[in-house]
Amino acid sequence: xxxxxxxxxxxxRGGAAWLVALAIPVAxxxxxxxxxxxxxxxxxGQIALTQHACGSCHRxxxxxxxxxxxxxxxxxxxxxxxxxxxxxxxxVNLARYLKAPRTVVPGNMMPQEALGDREIQGIVAYLGRx
Amino acid sequence: xxxxxxxxxxxxFLGVMTCGVVALLVAALFLSGIAxxxxxxxxxxxxxxxxxxxxxxxxxRRHARREVPRLPLDRATLLAGAALYEQRCIACHGGPxxxxxxxxxxxxxxxxxxxDASARWSHAELYALIHDGVKMTGMPAWGxxxxxxxxxxxxxxxxxxxxxTPDQFAQLRRAAAARRR
Numbered sequence: 414x415x416x417x418x419x420x421x422x423x424x425x426r427g428g429a430a431w432l433v434a435l436a437i438p439v440a441x442x443x444x445x446x447x448x449x450x451x452x453x454x455x456x457x458g459q460i461a462l463t464q465h466a467c468g469s470c471h472r473x474x475x476x477x478x479x480x481x482x483x484x485x486x487x488x489x490x491x492x493x494x495x496x497x498x499x500x501x502x503x504x505v506n507l508a509r510y511l512k513a514p515r516t517v518v519p520g521n522m523m524p525q526e527a528l529g530d531r532e533i534q535g536i537v538a539y540l541g542r543x
Numbered sequence: 544x545x546x547x548x549x550x551x552x553x554x555x556f557l558g559v560m561t562c563g564v565v566a567l568l569v570a571a572l573f574l575s576g577i578a579x580x581x582x583x584x585x586x587x588x589x590x591x592x593x594x595x596x597x598x599x600x601x602x603x604r605r606h607a608r609r610e611v612p613r614l615p616l617d618r619a620t621l622l623a624g625a626a627l628y629e630q631r632c633i634a635c636h637g638g639p640x641x642x643x644x645x646x647x648x649x650x651x652x653x654x655x656x657x658x659d660a661s662a663r664w665s666h667a668e669l670y671a672l673i674h675d676g677v678k679m680t681g682m683p684a685w686g687x688x689x690x691x692x693x694x695x696x697x698x699x700x701x702x703x704x705x706x707x708t709p710d711q712f713a714q715l716r717r718a719a720a721a722r723r724r
Contacts, residue, residue, distance in 0.1 A: 460586060464648040466637075469655035477592055481659045483705070515640065522658065522709050524637050527645035 454531075458539030461532040470523070474543045484523060490540040497521070504537045511536060583651040595652075599677060603664070607671040612695040616703050624700030625719040627693055631685065632657075638716075640709030652680050661702045669698050 459476065462468065468479025472486035493502045497518050500506040511533050514523040528536070572578035587595065614620045628638070635654040637643040647654060660669060674694050676684030686694060704712070 461648075463586065464651075464653050466643070466648075466653050466655045469657075469659055477589070478596060481656075482662060483656075483658045520640075520708065520710055522639050524640055524642035524656070526642050526648065 454535045454538035455542055456535075457531060458535030458537070461528065461535050462539060465526045465528065465532075467536075473540075487540055488543070491542070504541070507537050507540070508533045583649075586651065599680075603668050603672055603677075606675070607665070607667040609667065611667050611670040612691055613666060614692075614695045614699045616699055620696055620699045621703055621715060622719050622722060623693075624696040624698075624703075625715045626723060627689075627697050628700050629716060629719060632697070635681070639704055639707055639712040641712070650681055654682065657701050658704050661705060666698065666702070669701060670694060673697055 462473055462476050462479070467473060467487075468476050468481055470481040470483035471479060472481065472488060473479040474488045490502075496502050496506055496510050497514070499517060500510060510517050511528060513525055515521050515525060569578070586592070633641060634644040635647055635650075636657050638656075639658055643654065643656075664672065672682070674684070674686035674689075674691075676682050676686075685697070707715070
């Protein structure tokens with residue numbers, strides 16, 4: 414058995430500096446996601462709308478590929494008066510609708526995706542701005 | 544009289560070498576993981592997302608075969624299609640009124656709902672998408688493990704989806720499940 418030579422501290426510091434140098438550009442190019450409290454609700458909503466595939470049924474401005482024609486377009490939603498024709502359009506009601514669309518309109522095609530509370534707040538914030 | 548050849552050749556050679564070295568450096572940046580992070584917890588940049596999607600669209604359009612089987616949208620076909628869809632697709636793609644499995648939103652790209660798919664893709668394109676799958680997305684090449692008839696049954700179900708109410712879809716699922724028992 415041969416003994417492995419211990420890494421000198423200078424070596425280790427060099428390695429750490431390298432790692433930091435690598436991590437900085439990587440972190441800078443990739444704004445962080447969901448759990449990160451530093452991400453704005455609007456950005457969180459934008460990601461949630463993408464990752465929950467809302468665009469396969471709805472037209473939504475600012476979401477890539479969101480050109481679905483199954484449900485109503487969600488553009489300029491802040492000015493909408495009623496949600497699905499049955500609930501006044503307030504942030505609280507919209508959150509309630511997104512949580513369980515079929516309890517609001519039974520037999521509705523809109524599926525009940527598993528949305529977290531922060532995601533729902535994010536979607537409400539996003540739709541309020543776009 | 545003749546233009547001096549040697550400096551032109553030398554310049555050309557130097558130019559090619561410079562391009563080569565730059566290309567190697569860029570490749571090294573990617574291969575070493577510095578220029579690209581594969582983690583799926585961050586969305587692609589807008590430009591990359593657009594380029595990937597554009598490539599996928601064009602490739603499917605180009606490689607869709609002209610002659611693919613088409614089955615009538617009758618009850619037997621839809622039942623067979625629903626049974627296959629239930630086993631193989633619903634977790635990732637959901638259905639009319641049916642949500643996808645909860646973990647699917649963590650996929651990048653995330654699988655879309657297919658109620659609108661027949662408006663986006665022709666019959667032949669849908670057949671090709673399902674038969675051949677999509678590289679680097681998680682969409683399997685179902686043709687590897689299915690007969691042409693099975694693929695055609697699944698395509699028929701997807702094409703019938705926008706003509707069904709969610710309740711009719713639920714009934715079809717129940718009938719397909721009962722038949723399997």
